Amino acid sequence: NGDCFVGKGYVADFMEQLPDVEFAYAHNNHPDIVKDLKCEQLQLGNIPPMDRMTKVGQSPDGETIYVNTWVGCWQGQMFPFGEHINFSRLHEIWREYYKHFNLDFTEEPDYYLPEIDYSAFDLSRSIEFLSQQANKRNILFCNGSANSGQSGVGDFKYSIGNLAAKYPDINFIVTNPTSLSAANIFYTRDIHAGLENDLNQISYLSRSCELIIGKNSGPFSYCQNRENLVDPDRTFFNFSKLPGDCPSGGRTYKARCLFSNTTDDVRIFKLIDNVL
Secondary structure: OHHHHHOHHHHHHHHHHOOOOOOEEEOOOOOOOOHHHOOEEEOHHHOOOOOOOOOEEEOOOOOOEEEOOOHHHHEOOOEOOOOOOOHHHHHHHHHHHHHHHOOOOOOOHHHHOOOOOHHHOOOHHHHHHHHHOOOOEEEEEOOOOOOOOOOOOOOOHHHHHHHHHHOOOEEEEEOOOOOOOOOOEEEHHHHOOOOOOOHHHHHHHHOOOOEEEEOOOHHHHHHOOHHHHOOOOOEEEEEOOOHHHOOOOOOOOOOEEEEEOOOOHHHHHHHHHHHO
């Protein structure tokens, strides 16, 4: 999910520069994840099978071009095996695609930061929750799995439980269910009950969260959009193995981007508590 999201700005720019070309986005995740790109959403089974390391492919009749937006196909070439994507590396990768298709390329990586057109999504449950919790401080924990091994941190349960007890007047919004239950702990699964996929809705909630904690899972990636990154009142705290595995990748934004590679639950709690 996160891989599909972080490169949205480049896909949107391709579509803008080639208005006479019909575009589709092929992935095997929920069709809602990038539906605001306003192009057809396909499953990978709807396109010819190709080696996943292929960067650009073409149909036999020459009518369809396939561009691999999965950053993993550039491992070992643009960045080392075992490391992960960030906005700077993404910019280097897409520069090659722009050269290939002879398109205008902007040398400022932040020009292509992903954005979300929230009007394309059902936000009714998110809006209702924020209305009910008006004037409350909100903290977001993106505590789901980081599926590419970029973090060894668990589900933040220790930190969530202790912080919720210490700060009863702060709402702790959590993306992945745990056994914790408290008046100020809210799970996005419950907030967005009935939605099959709520990544964009989680991002909408993050606009009202002063601190966003995660480890590059899908929800954490969706929160690192242009609107949040240019907001000086927003703080991201990324618990991953390498600083370069953060989407911010060491770049400076108006939002504060913090990093730690600790996996010790007590240490994580203390670090977050210090920020609060």
